[in-house]
Amino acid sequence: MIRAHLLRWRPRPPAHAGRAEAGGEASESGDPGERERATERTPRRLPSGAASQLDPSHRSGVLVPQVALLAVIAMAIAYVRTGPGSILRHLYVIPTLWAALAGGRTGGAAIGLLAGLLQAPVVLPAVERLGLTSQTVDGLISLAAPVAIGWAVGRLVDQARERAHRLRAVLEVQQALSHEAPLEARLNLAAERIRALLGAERVGVVLGSETGDRLVAGGPGPMVLDQRSAASWTLSTAQAVEVSDLSTDPRLGRAGRPASRPVRGLTLALDAGSGPLGVLAVERLGELPAGIRAAAEEIARHLALGIENVRLTLRQRRFTGELEDKVAAATVRLRELDQAKTEFLSVVAHELRTPLTALQGFSELLIERSLPPERTSRFLRHIHGEAERLGRIVTELLDLSRIEAGRGLDLKHEEVDLAELVERNIDLFAAEHRGHRFEWVPPAALPSLSADPDAIDRMLKNLLSNAVKYSPRGGRVAVAARPALDRPGMLELSVEDDGVGISAKDLPRIFDRYVRVPNPETAAARGLGLGLCMVQALAEAHGGSVEVESLPGKGSRFRLLLPSH
Amino acid sequence: MVLLAAPFDRARPATLPVPWRAGLQIAVAALAVVLAGLALETRGGGSGSIGRTLAGAAVHAGLLGLGWVLIAGGRSGWSRPVLRLAALVVAASLVSRLSAWGPLAYLAVPVAVWAEASGRVEFAGAGLAWPTLRAAALGLAGGAFLGIHLLITSSLTFGYLVRIDAAGAYWAAVAYDVGISALTAEWLFRGALFSTTWRAWAFAPAVGFSTALAVLRYVLDPTLPAAPEVWLGAALYTGLLGVAACALRAWSQSLLPGYLATLIFFLAYRALGH
Numbered sequence: 001m002i003r004a005h006l007l008r009w010r011p012r013p014p015a016h017a018g019r020a021e022a023g024g025e026a027s028e029s030g031d032p033g034e035r036e037r038a039t040e041r042t043p044r045r046l047p048s049g050a051a052s053q054l055d056p057s058h059r060s061g062v063l064v065p066q067v068a069l070l071a072v073i074a075m076a077i078a079y080v081r082t083g084p085g086s087i088l089r090h091l092y093v094i095p096t097l098w099a100a101l102a103g104g105r106t107g108g109a110a111i112g113l114l115a116g117l118l119q120a121p122v123v124l125p126a127v128e129r130l131g132l133t134s135q136t137v138d139g140l141i142s143l144a145a146p147v148a149i150g151w152a153v154g155r156l157v158d159q160a161r162e163r164a165h166r167l168r169a170v171l172e173v174q175q176a177l178s179h180e181a182p183l184e185a186r187l188n189l190a191a192e193r194i195r196a197l198l199g200a201e202r203v204g205v206v207l208g209s210e211t212g213d214r215l216v217a218g219g220p221g222p223m224v225l226d227q228r229s230a231a232s233w234t235l236s237t238a239q240a241v242e243v244s245d246l247s248t249d250p251r252l253g254r255a256g257r258p259a260s261r262p263v264r265g266l267t268l269a270l271d272a273g274s275g276p277l278g279v280l281a282v283e284r285l286g287e288l289p290a291g292i293r294a295a296a297e298e299i300a301r302h303l304a305l306g307i308e309n310v311r312l313t314l315r316q317r318r319f320t321g322e323l324e325d326k327v328a329a330a331t332v333r334l335r336e337l338d339q340a341k342t343e344f345l346s347v348v349a350h351e352l353r354t355p356l357t358a359l360q361g362f363s364e365l366l367i368e369r370s371l372p373p374e375r376t377s378r379f380l381r382h383i384h385g386e387a388e389r390l391g392r393i394v395t396e397l398l399d400l401s402r403i404e405a406g407r408g409l410d411l412k413h414e415e416v417d418l419a420e421l422v423e424r425n426i427d428l429f430a431a432e433h434r435g436h437r438f439e440w441v442p443p444a445a446l447p448s449l450s451a452d453p454d455a456i457d458r459m460l461k462n463l464l465s466n467a468v469k470y471s472p473r474g475g476r477v478a479v480a481a482r483p484a485l486d487r488p489g490m491l492e493l494s495v496e497d498d499g500v501g502i503s504a505k506d507l508p509r510i511f512d513r514y515v516r517v518p519n520p521e522t523a524a525a526r527g528l529g530l531g532l533c534m535v536q537a538l539a540e541a542h543g544g545s546v547e548v549e550s551l552p553g554k555g556s557r558f559r560l561l562l563p564s565h
Numbered sequence: 566m567v568l569l570a571a572p573f574d575r576a577r578p579a580t581l582p583v584p585w586r587a588g589l590q591i592a593v594a595a596l597a598v599v600l601a602g603l604a605l606e607t608r609g610g611g612s613g614s615i616g617r618t619l620a621g622a623a624v625h626a627g628l629l630g631l632g633w634v635l636i637a638g639g640r641s642g643w644s645r646p647v648l649r650l651a652a653l654v655v656a657a658s659l660v661s662r663l664s665a666w667g668p669l670a671y672l673a674v675p676v677a678v679w680a681e682a683s684g685r686v687e688f689a690g691a692g693l694a695w696p697t698l699r700a701a702a703l704g705l706a707g708g709a710f711l712g713i714h715l716l717i718t719s720s721l722t723f724g725y726l727v728r729i730d731a732a733g734a735y736w737a738a739v740a741y742d743v744g745i746s747a748l749t750a751e752w753l754f755r756g757a758l759f760s761t762t763w764r765a766w767a768f769a770p771a772v773g774f775s776t777a778l779a780v781l782r783y784v785l786d787p788t789l790p791a792a793p794e795v796w797l798g799a800a801l802y803t804g805l806l807g808v809a810a811c812a813l814r815a816w817s818q819s820l821l822p823g824y825l826a827t828l829i830f831f832l833a834y835r836a837l838g839h
Contacts, residue, residue: 230573
């Protein structure tokens with residue numbers, strides 16, 4: 001009966017719509033008794049799966065023509081009065097087979113029984129009158145045969161349809177899971193399909209581990225998961241729970257009003273082979289026969305596999321998305337580097353040409369003209385200065401080349417008087433850049449520093465040069481040296497300015513090679529974009545580091561940390 | 566959703582306990598009255614007739630009482646309504662012997678059963694509800710089919726006559742069926758046994774169990790003529806009637822269609838004479 005219903009299922013609107021309309025809040029509660037009362041109030045408006053299965057009107061709707069045919073055959077046999085051996089009695093097989101094909105074993109057996117009963121007033125008097133003759137035995141066989149035929153054929157029909165139905169169920173669940181939607185929406189859709197396929201009142205799907213986050217989908221009505229519920233028990237033990245009647249089962253502690261029909265319950269673990277990943281819970285009014293249970297188990301297996309696939313797909317998509325983001329970021333970075341290199345080459349060409357032009361010009365003057373000694377001496381100093389500048393550029397480029405090639409910088413470690421080195425550079429920069437205010441308070445005592453003095457000198461010069469370049473005239477440049485309070489064993493040398501500052505988005509890349517942060521206020525400042533890169537490389541070569549704090553429009557503070565000895 | 570929201574205690578039994586104690590008390594009490602009635606019957610005369618009536622009434626009161634405690638699940642408070650109904654059954658049985666209109670007293674029993682049971686929460690699952698007209702009509706049609714089938718088959722096969730010799734006796738028997746026989750059968754076998762077992766078992770075993778006991782009740786009825794064909798016929802028709810009544814109870818959620826089917830069938834059965 002149930003299987004026959006299962007086979008005749010057609011998609012229908014969600015039951016809760018009609019239920020909410022008919023039964024109000026009570027029907028939305030989780031209480032089967034309440035739901036049952038709602039069903040009782042509006043028996044015709046609720047498309048209940050179980051009601052359909054046990055619905056004789058539903059069945060009679062299928063079997064009415066067969067019953068009519070039976071009546072016609074019975075009247076024909078009565079009219080011709082040929083007794084139990086009437087050839088017409090074989091016609092009873094037709095409505096029986098028809099009913100078996102239409103209504104399965106229940107339909108076949110019911111019409112077969114009716115056919116047998118209709119033959120009884122003809123066969124039994126003959127048996128009583130003649131005893132067990134070949135004719136009456138034949139009549140008795142004809143009387144019993146329709147029931148057997150109807151049941152057997154109907155059973156085969158049920159089995160065939162059940163298999164087809166299970167296949168369809170699995171396909172529908174897979175279709176539901178393959179929709180382009182968030183996982184919860186897919187599960188809700190799958191639960192609704194399963195509910196319709198199994199003729200269930202409610203279906204719930206729980207995903208998640210025993211202790212971790214859980215996702216609850218399904219319906220109709222609110223889906224709330226209790227940690228002590230049957231579904232949670234199945235999730236933790238991977239064992240199925242079958243409840244014969246949800247309204248009276250003592251294990252559920254519900255000694256309330258019993259429903260007039262039992263509400264069956266079943267929880268099944270969703271297991272794709274690596275332990276339970278969730279639970280499928282089914283509540284069904286009326287019956288939960290073996291066929292429906294087997295279908296539920298098969299659906300649970302496929303649901304588990306489907307969910308696992310969805311999860312893998314979503315994870316793969318997330319990874320793909322992340323990978324695409326990374327590739328895009330790397331592409332942008334490569335473009336920036338390419339651009340920076342192009343700019344670098346342009347700047348290098350410019351930086352090299354400027355001293356070369358000066359060298360060429362002054363040397364031509366000295367060759368072609370006879371100049372007074374003091375002019376000759378001044379020109380030679382210019383040539384010397386430009387040659388030194390050229391030398392510095394070449395040195396930086398060579399150092400950069402060494403860093404890029406992965407070779408270490410050659411450092412010579414010796415005792416460095418940091419205060420003296422800072423004072424010397426402050427004097428030098430103060431003399432060259434009279435528009436800036438340089439602040440330096442010599443510390444009372446500094447720990448000794450073992451480092452390459454040339455490297456320290458280069459780092460400080462780079463930091464001071466940047467501070468001057470990126471702060472306006474009259475700007476303050478403060479230098480300090482002291483033991484780093486937050487880094488025991490480290491010495492801190494800081495250079496602070498109140499210049500244009502650096503935006504937060506540019507901060508992470510200012511130590512990269514060739515990078516010069518564009519700023520309209522400092523567009524005229526010259527440089528290769530190598531200074532900070534060199535500072536970082538030299539600091540790290542000493543076992544130290546360089547840090548920066550900056551606020552756009554407020555200034556920057558570079559903090560060089562070096563190990564003290 | 567109950568399976569997700571209700572606390573689940575695996576250690577508890579899966580089904581409600583059978584109220585053996587209350588059932589045994591009723592069975593013993595009914596048996597005692599039956600034995601007393603049979604003892605009275607052996608005296609013969611007027612007291613013998615009363616004894617037989619008392620014994621019959623005790624059997625039906627016992628069946629009603631058993632049905633009551635089964636449906637109520639052995640909850641306390643069953644004794645008073647059961648005693649009231651038993652007293653009414655006995656009284657109706659005794660009154661039915663007083664005059665020609667006496668059997669009408671049987672009709673008070675279904676009303677009393679309805680009045681006692683309809684307001685109780687624990688009886689909500691027994692099928693005490695009004696059916697749809699369609700379900701009632703189906704019950705009537707099923708009972709009529711089986712009744713007519715019985716009349717035709719038995720008259721053609723065994724030569725039984727379809728006639729009503731005494732209208733008074735016929736209607737008295739019908740009143741007995743309405744108030745006692747069919748009522749107790751529907752109440753106990755469908756309302757209590759089928760409804761209870763269906764909660765624990767699948768539909769087919771529940772139908773088989775309750776119908777088998779119903780068939781046994783009719784076949785063992787001492788008022789049934791002692792003839793093999795009668796026993797066979799009783800088993801067949803009460804079996805079919807039982808299955809039909811269970812299906813009607815399950816579908817319509819009401820005992821009434823099955824009750825109507827039984828009544829119509831017995832209406833025909835009472836018209837069968839030798």
